[in-house]
Amino acid sequence: MNSQSGATVELRGVTKTYGAHQALAGIDLDILPGEFVALLGPSGCGKTTALRALSGLESVNGGQILIDGENVANVPTNKRDIGMVFQSYSLFPHLTVAENVEFGLRMRRVPKPERILRAQESLELVGLGHLSERYAHQLSGGQQQRVALARALVTRPRVLLLDEPLSALDAKVRVQLRDQIRLIQTELGITTVFVTHDQEEALAVADRVAVMREGRIEQIGTPETLYTSPATPFVANFVGLSNRVEAKMVDGAVHLHGEKLKPLGEPVASGSVTAFVRPEDIVFAASGLAATVVASSFLGSLRRTQVRLADDSVLSVQHEVGYAVQPGDPVHVRFLGSAVAVEPRD
Amino acid sequence: MSTASRLGTEPSTITRWIILCVVGIIFTIPMLALLEFTFRSGLSGGHTLDHWTGLVDEDAGRTYRNLFTGVMNSLLLATVTVGIVLVVLMPTMVLVQLQFPKLRRVLEFICIIPITVPAIVLVVGLAPVYSVVVKIFGGSIWTLAFAYGITVLPYAYRAIQSSLDAVDLVTLSEAGRSLGANWLVVLWSVLLPNLRRGILAASFISVAVVLGEFTIASLLNRVNLQTALLQVYQSDPWVAGIITLLALLFVTILLLLIGRLGSSRRDRSNA
Amino acid sequence: MRGVARYAGLTPFALYVLIFLAIPTTLAVTTGFFAEEGSFTWNNITGLFTPTILGTFASSFWVSAVTAIIGAIVGALVCYALLGTRPDGALRTIVDSLASVLAQFGGVMLAFAFIATIGLQGLATLFIKNQLGIDIYSESFWLYHVPGLLLPYIYFQVPLMVITFMPALQGLKSQWAEANATLGGTKFTYWTRIAAPVLAPSFFGSLLLLFANAFSSYATAAALISQGAQIVPLQIRAALVSETVLGRENMAGALALGMIVVMVVVMWGYSVLQSRTSRWQR
Numbered sequence: 001m002n003s004q005s006g007a008t009v010e011l012r013g014v015t016k017t018y019g020a021h022q023a024l025a026g027i028d029l030d031i032l033p034g035e036f037v038a039l040l041g042p043s044g045c046g047k048t049t050a051l052r053a054l055s056g057l058e059s060v061n062g063g064q065i066l067i068d069g070e071n072v073a074n075v076p077t078n079k080r081d082i083g084m085v086f087q088s089y090s091l092f093p094h095l096t097v098a099e100n101v102e103f104g105l106r107m108r109r110v111p112k113p114e115r116i117l118r119a120q121e122s123l124e125l126v127g128l129g130h131l132s133e134r135y136a137h138q139l140s141g142g143q144q145q146r147v148a149l150a151r152a153l154v155t156r157p158r159v160l161l162l163d164e165p166l167s168a169l170d171a172k173v174r175v176q177l178r179d180q181i182r183l184i185q186t187e188l189g190i191t192t193v194f195v196t197h198d199q200e201e202a203l204a205v206a207d208r209v210a211v212m213r214e215g216r217i218e219q220i221g222t223p224e225t226l227y228t229s230p231a232t233p234f235v236a237n238f239v240g241l242s243n244r245v246e247a248k249m250v251d252g253a254v255h256l257h258g259e260k261l262k263p264l265g266e267p268v269a270s271g272s273v274t275a276f277v278r279p280e281d282i283v284f285a286a287s288g289l290a291a292t293v294v295a296s297s298f299l300g301s302l303r304r305t306q307v308r309l310a311d312d313s314v315l316s317v318q319h320e321v322g323y324a325v326q327p328g329d330p331v332h333v334r335f336l337g338s339a340v341a342v343e344p345r346d
Numbered sequence: 347m348s349t350a351s352r353l354g355t356e357p358s359t360i361t362r363w364i365i366l367c368v369v370g371i372i373f374t375i376p377m378l379a380l381l382e383f384t385f386r387s388g389l390s391g392g393h394t395l396d397h398w399t400g401l402v403d404e405d406a407g408r409t410y411r412n413l414f415t416g417v418m419n420s421l422l423l424a425t426v427t428v429g430i431v432l433v434v435l436m437p438t439m440v441l442v443q444l445q446f447p448k449l450r451r452v453l454e455f456i457c458i459i460p461i462t463v464p465a466i467v468l469v470v471g472l473a474p475v476y477s478v479v480v481k482i483f484g485g486s487i488w489t490l491a492f493a494y495g496i497t498v499l500p501y502a503y504r505a506i507q508s509s510l511d512a513v514d515l516v517t518l519s520e521a522g523r524s525l526g527a528n529w530l531v532v533l534w535s536v537l538l539p540n541l542r543r544g545i546l547a548a549s550f551i552s553v554a555v556v557l558g559e560f561t562i563a564s565l566l567n568r569v570n571l572q573t574a575l576l577q578v579y580q581s582d583p584w585v586a587g588i589i590t591l592l593a594l595l596f597v598t599i600l601l602l603l604i605g606r607l608g609s610s611r612r613d614r615s616n617a
Numbered sequence: 618m619r620g621v622a623r624y625a626g627l628t629p630f631a632l633y634v635l636i637f638l639a640i641p642t643t644l645a646v647t648t649g650f651f652a653e654e655g656s657f658t659w660n661n662i663t664g665l666f667t668p669t670i671l672g673t674f675a676s677s678f679w680v681s682a683v684t685a686i687i688g689a690i691v692g693a694l695v696c697y698a699l700l701g702t703r704p705d706g707a708l709r710t711i712v713d714s715l716a717s718v719l720a721q722f723g724g725v726m727l728a729f730a731f732i733a734t735i736g737l738q739g740l741a742t743l744f745i746k747n748q749l750g751i752d753i754y755s756e757s758f759w760l761y762h763v764p765g766l767l768l769p770y771i772y773f774q775v776p777l778m779v780i781t782f783m784p785a786l787q788g789l790k791s792q793w794a795e796a797n798a799t800l801g802g803t804k805f806t807y808w809t810r811i812a813a814p815v816l817a818p819s820f821f822g823s824l825l826l827l828f829a830n831a832f833s834s835y836a837t838a839a840a841l842i843s844q845g846a847q848i849v850p851l852q853i854r855a856a857l858v859s860e861t862v863l864g865r866e867n868m869a870g871a872l873a874l875g876m877i878v879v880m881v882v883v884m885w886g887y888s889v890l891q892s893r894t895s896r897w898q899r
Contacts, residue, residue: 057349057795076352077798084799090792093897094814103810107801137896148796155800353794354804354812356701365698366712369691369775373719376730376772379740383733430633438630445623456634462884463642463877464833466850470648470857470873471641496638551717560724560836565857572725576840579729587733590726598718605714 006034006191007068007158009054014063016049016215023049025215027063034189036182038206040199042238045212047195048163054193055161056080067159078107083152083190084161088168090148091136097123097147098132104155122154123147125184142173149181153188160185160192166201178205199239203227211235229339231265233276236341242276243315247342249273254342257289257309262339273342279304279318281338288334291315293325307333377591384587397584410585416574417589419487423570424556426491428549431502434495436545439506440537443515457503460496465561468496476566487569493562498555502548509544513537547604554597646877648870661871670852674875676763677832677848684770685827691771692778693820696786704787712779719776724836731769731841736760763847769837774827781826785819785894815897822890829883833876849876 009031016024024046031037039047052058054065056077065072072080083104091100101119110118123129126146136144145165152160162181166174182205185192196202202209203223210220211234219231230236237244247256249270254261256275291307294314298321305317305325317333325331350356357365387394401410442449460468472493483489515537522532538545560572571593579586649661664670695712702709734741737754745751759765789812797807835850846852849872856869 055799057353057798059349077795078801078803082799084796086792086796088792089790090796092793092796092811092815094811103797103802104800107806151796151800161799350701350791352804353791353798354807355789355791355794357698362698365694369695373772373775375741376727376734379734380730382740434629434633438627441626446627449627456638459638459642461829462880463638463645464835464880466833466835466853467645467873467876467880468638468641470853470869471644471646472637473857474644475636475641492633492637495633499638554718554721558721558724558726560839564836564839565854572836575729576725579725583729587729590729593726594718594722597721598714601717602710602714604717605710 038202041212083157233343420571430495505548681831688774728840
């Protein structure tokens with residue numbers, strides 16, 4: 001398959017209400033050609049609504065949706081030239097895998113020999129060329145989603161939309177498949193929007209991640225930026241793991257456990273705050289805060305240990321596997337001094 | 347046009363209402379005709395309330411004795427049939443669900459047989475069986491319920507089974523047992539309350555079926571509501587019509603109640 | 618509880634079904650093979666193939682097929698009209714309950730309602746005669762013959778179709794329509810290429826069920842047609858009520874056997890189509 005340059009996608013001030021509930025409260029998003037953007041957030045944040053608005057399966061109340069500069073508000077779904085992969089059940093049960101993949105080509109009146117050839121190529125791309133004569137119910141969940149992907153890509157759409165495609169799959173299949181999706185997307189260079197509630201997944205596959213909450217985008221940036229510089233406490237809490245530590249805001253600096261740290265995001269007034277500290281920003285040291293080990297989890301390539309401080313609060317510390325500790329061991333911990341997100345505490 | 351109707355998953359509102367109204371009107375006509383009929387006075391074309399009031403005057407009991415017997419018999423039969431469903435079918439279904447999962451297909455098959463072996467065929471073989479039954483239990487009408495229990499099997503089975511499917515009986519009973527309850531307590535306090543909806547639905551639909559049963563009663567020469575209705579029709583078609591409408595109303599209310607039971611359960615499980 | 622004793626709990630039901638289902642069914646299908654005095658005979662079975670009886674089966678098939686097809690089409694239309702309504706909303710619960718009632722509303726009561734509607738003095742008959750000047754009975758008084766069964770049967774076939782077919786229509790996943798749209802299809806392509814093929818097994822299965830339902834129906838015909846034996850169930854009535862039919866005893870048994878054969882074939886077809894449906898709509 002040839003590489004293709006993707007389309008640009010722009011959402012300008014998009015709003016959508018269902019009765020009294022505002023699902024989208026003004027979404028602004030600019031996606032570059034060939035970019036892979038993830039929409040991340042908890043249930044109800046509007047990420048699926050935004051995706052479906054892009055596809056035309058939902059109408060919008062206000063704002064503009066532009067694909068390659070063209071306003072598609074009045075263009076019905078079947079004319080928007082998009083590919084879409086749904087969470088589950090989207091394969092047509094009465095057609096074989098090959099016939100499923102050929103469907104989009106059939107709608108575009110591609111002649112039969114070419115159709116069969118292109119469908120087979122698409123299936124090879126996802127590694128399922130040998131299953132073309134099977135039916136959906138004979139495939140595993142992961143295989144079904146790969147077929148759905150092949151079907152969406154075969155027509156060479158200008159935008160690829162994925163609505164939580166991995167959420168219904170087993171953990172291991174999920175990881176394999178998301179890497180495969182990313183690989184194919186990079187090869188083809190197709191502009192892609194990927195919706196998920198799993199922050200690890202979003203960070204792993206996307207060029208940029210938009211964290212959404214209650215119909216708005218809280219922050220959009222590269223995975224690294226979101227992780228190291230969360231703009232709001234919500235993002236700090238949602239993306240990656242955080243320790244919530246009681247602290248005090250004094251003269252623009254965060255005071256906790258005798259350390260002075262820089263705050264991230266919008267300025268916060270002096271007073272009591274909650275600081276979000278990453279487990280990897282706390283280390284075991286020869287001297288520092290006294291603590292007792294409560295429990296330790298072995299995570300393959302690293303360890304995460306819970307320690308109880310003198311004031312009875314519990315911290316989660318991430319460290320290398322070599323340093324093994326037992327519950328009850330006395331230890332000392334230090335903060336590495338990275339900037340932290342803070343949230344006022346009332 | 348809403349998205350759904352543009353996609354084709356839903357009809358447009360106009361289409362929906364045209365279809366429902368046309369079919370609805372066509373299906374109401376026979377009911378209206380029957381109702382109108384009960385108000386007719388003879389062939390002259392006039393209308394009267396006499397047929398209705400005739401049912402409640404003092405002579406009614408005597409004039410319509412056979413009809414009255416038929417109604418009473420049918421109510422008795424309905425009660426006994428529900429009894430058979432609750433005492434024989436339901437415990438068996440629970441037992442199979444808990445202890446004999448492999449027999450579930452067999453039970454399902456047995457309960458579907460009465461659809462393939464309709465009443466008109468069954469009755470050919472019931473006559474000799476009933477001559478024995480009469481020798482043992484006497485000739486009273488309630489013994490007919492044995493046959494009715496078979497005819498309601500498909501409906502009662504489906505109603506109870508959908509309740510059984512909605513509740514994980516095995517896990518519930520294991521949880522109850524692990525907390526120290528014996529089987530009787532588990533059945534009474536844990537399982538039955540969860541099956542209430544299916545049991546009620548099965549009972550109501552059994553009543554509806556029994557009230558409408560004609561074939562077996564007629565060909566075994568017994569008197570029930572339907573045979574009495576046919577007989578009354580010969581002499582007084584208006585009363586036959588009135589009773590028909592009342593019976594229909596009664597069954598409609600029963601089945602509306604089943605529908606409400608279903609939705610209230612759904613609300614609860616969605617909470 | 619070990620071994621055979623475990624099964625003790627199943628005996629009440631097993632006994633009940635044995636006595637009131639297994640034995641009568643066996644008796645029904647086998648008495649056809651025996652003459653009055655108990656000797657084995659093929660007479661009754663061959664009696665099934667006389668022109669009269671064959672004509673009866675043909676009439677039964679005809680009535681069943683016509684009412685099944687019309688019932689299936691109208692019922693499917695009603696199901697389509699209900700698509701997208703909330704399952705626990707007022708419209709759906711009312712239609713569901715009414716369908717359950719009308720599907721059961723057979724026999725004697727249905728006959729009365731139709732006599733009141735299209736009988737000689739029926740409301741509709743008079744309306745058509747007075748308003749449209751047409752006498753629907755000018756040729757013959759068909760209500761009390763086989764054609765007169767069509768309308769009453771359709772009256773319970775349509776609700777039965779609604780009950781049986783609705784789950785299949787519900788089972789159409791919205792993702793299929795959405796995928797069809799994203800792949801460039803239209804409403805037309807959705808219905809012709811996706812919905813219709815997926816619904817076909819269920820539709821034809823329900824059609825078979827409707828056929829079986831009409832074929833085995835007795836009470837309505839018995840109420841409308843007081844004498845005569847134009848369809849198979851009425852033929853059985855004649856055989857049971859009079860001593861001999863066409864000079865053969867135990868003809869009822871032979872007829873019952875014939876009916877069961879037809880029912881088994883039809884219901885087997887139904888179950889095959891049902892399993893196809895459930896495979897696709899998991």
